[in-house]
Amino acid sequence: MTIAGFVNLAMMATAAAAFHFNGHTGVADLDQAYMTLEPLLSHAAATIFGLSLIAAGLSSTVVGTLAGQVVMQGFIRFHIPLWFRRAITMLPSFVVILLGLDPTRILVMSQVLLSFGIALALVPLLIFTSNAKLMGDLVNTRWVRGIGWAIVAIVVSLNGWLIVGSLLGVD
Structure with a gap:
């Protein structure tokens, strides 16, 4: 979690330095951030930004799933099959995508x-x-x-x- 925190901090600092100091204060979403980083810094910086987002998403998903598993198995003695746990954690994302939110x-x-x-x-x-x-x-x-x-x-x-x-x- 500490490493993920430092990755997030590095992403925030990079975005603040790159966008704010170059007059790009209206960056509102991740697509826009990626597209703005490439001409300001480089293609490599934009790629590292994208990979960092993927790493942050994967690590948070793993931590959340494992924490839920430990709580359910250790404290309330309730077991859910692995495939069902994964389906539950992914369902909200699919709903957001399908509804076009x-x-x-x-x-x-x-x-x-x-x-x-x-x-x-x-x-x-x-x-x-x-x-x-x-x-x-x-x-x-x-x-x-x-x-x-x-x-x-x-x-x-x-x-x-x-x-x-x-x-x-x-x-």
Whole structure:
């Protein structure tokens, strides 16, 4: 995941440097980014950009599928055949393609919805680490709990604002 994070960071930095400083501030989707990179930097840069996107997509798919498998098999003792797991993970993509929906908008909406995962992970984490019976001497102090709940409130508020803005089409 760290390597994928650095790849994404490199892609963002390259795009910011190449597009912004050359006056291309209206690049709205991946096709446009690829087509704009080629004349600005080189064919090799555009190809590396495309390969990086493929690598990022494959790694995120593998991580998501394996994480789901570990949770289902390890925690809830539920087994799904491999072919069915793969079909479930690919079905949303096929639906988007078949319905002719804007892939960039769907990608942004999926990331908005996924951002709630942060709060869904933080809330149980705070509850468990604030339980003295569970944590013993390592239990959260009031100060840490207060900061933690404030962060959760901020994240949930920003996520709510992001969802409303995305649904209303506000940039």
